[in-house]
Structure formats: C-alpha cells, structure tokens
Amino acid sequence: MTAEYVIRIILLIVVLIVIIIILSRFTVNKGKKPPADSLQLMEKRLENGEITQEEYEEAKRRRGK
Structure with a gap:
C-alpha cells in the first residue's frame, strides 16, 4: 500500500463520519412534537x-x- 491509498482511505473515513454526524442531527428532531x-x-x-x-x-x- 502506498501513501496515496492510505490518505484516500483516511479521507473517505473522515467524509463518512461527517455525513453520519450531519444525518444524525437532522433525524434527532423527527421524534419531537412541535x-x-x-x-x-x-x-x-x-x-x-x-x-x-x-x-x-x-x-x-x-x-x-
């Protein structure tokens, strides 16, 4: 594995974590009544x-x- 692949994997993991955090923020308020x-x-x-x-x-x- 070269350094380029390691950087791509780390970047992919960071992007996935950010997406999960953003989606969880939007779905938390779904169960609450206005x-x-x-x-x-x-x-x-x-x-x-x-x-x-x-x-x-x-x-x-x-x-x-």
Whole structure:
C-alpha cells in the first residue's frame, strides 16, 4: 500500500463520519412534537392557577383572537 491509498482511505473515513454526524442531527428532531401554541400554554397556566382569568384574556387579546 502506498501513501496515496492510505490518505484516500483516511479521507473517505473522515467524509463518512461527517455525513453520519450531519444525518444524525437532522433525524434527532423527527421524534419531537412541535412546540405548543402560546395560547394553549396560557390555557394550561390558567387551568393550573398560575395566571388569572384577566391575564389570560389579556394574552388572548394581544394574540388577536
């Protein structure tokens, strides 16, 4: 084996590792559900007693709904 073949093999391994890392970054987020709507979060906070009805209505008004 000459030095040229060794360099090609090392370069191939590095490229494959980079491709695997890039693909794994994209597939990690596939299983997660999207973030909840801000109004839904406010509804949950209202149900839990973290905010008052007035604060919820203010948030709803700001959202334009």
